[in-house]
Amino acid sequence: MPPTTKYDRDTIVEAAFEIAKEGGFSAISTRAVAKRLGCSVAPIYQNFETVDELIAAVVERVRAMSGELLAAQTGPNPFENMGKASLAFAREHPALFREMALEPNDYVAPHEQIEAVMAPVMASDPELADWTDTARRRLFLKMRVFQLGLSAMVANGHLPSWMDEKAAEDLLLETGEEIAAGMLSTRKDEQ
């Protein structure tokens, strides 16, 4: 039988993940991963057909991490949790956030799909109880847009200098409230 395995799939993915965390997925090269592991490229090709397969595994790893960041938000409001998780992702892993959320790829589910998941959540929110379904969806879209914009600024260090982590979260929540309030008052104006 063969000698004992020293570099298994997970070890390799972890090393590649660390590299991607610093330089994005494009920084993952067989030699860079091998160097980080202190080995040659051989173990990589023993565990993956091509480097693209390794990168795909790293993407899965990132998705899992993203899910953990969301699960770590245990507040009562799902929207608040989503927003805070997004900000945490952007702050803690800016390069990965850019790759996942700010580039055209299939990692991000289409808006309609996310909307479909959130529709029942919104319907059960007492604050939105008397909203029409259309209005709820539109509010959700607006909140998602704002959340993406703020997360992008966090990931790129483009926030105003005085704005720390908490201030960013506050801005997100505050604006969410204001958009909702604005939608209500505007609708009132039209009646």
Next chain:
Amino acid sequence: MPPTTKYDRDTIVEAAFEIAKEGGFSAISTRAVAKRLGCSVAPIYQNFETVDELIAAVVERVRAMSGELLAAQTGPNPFENMGKASLAFAREHPALFREMALEPNDYVAPHEQIEAVMAPVMASDPELADWTDTARRRLFLKMRVFQLGLSAMVANGHLPSWMDEKAAEDLLLETGEEIAAGMLSTRKDEQ
């Protein structure tokens, strides 16, 4: 004297610009530009010290184009013009928009600087006449965040499928109004 010049600086920058438009700045290589021009790499090195210098010239070209997009918006409201120009940039040159607005670089001026430019504009807006300076700045930040998020979705094709160009502009303006209305009503609540 030398033979007549066939490939001058502008011609080369224009070819590199077209390449960047399709694949981003990283797609600019001496050979790719040469191929597009139907020449060798020699003219490039006659006009530029290094490929980085060429890329810098392309960045300037993109900045100029970005300015033209803003100038093309001739409506009465400066914020509306900025927002529409940003959406146009994201829609017409998604790869370039990502490079300029969604990556960490020095192309984007710090928020404070943009804020300083816009402060007098906001002060002269009759709708904001009785707002405090702090509130105006905060509104501007929120609008910029929303604008960035929406432009990012446009550039990446992450918009809901039903949302066309006009619908995106409408969403931007509508949300701007709602945030302003929400800020007013929220402040009222506090009093």
Next chain:
DNA sequence: CACGTTAGATAACATACGTTAGGTATAGTA
């Protein structure tokens, strides 16, 4: 304890990149 399977190392091939040395030909000038 010998053997065969296979983890890992090494080094090579092919490609793409930036850059440069050396050659060719053009066009104004002497």
Next chain:
DNA sequence: TACTATACCTAACGTATGTTATCTAACGTG
């Protein structure tokens, strides 16, 4: 008309990449 300056081409060097062929050695099985 000969000369020179130079726009352009060709081909190469060095480096980084993905990938693979070949080798070495470890280890459970017989």
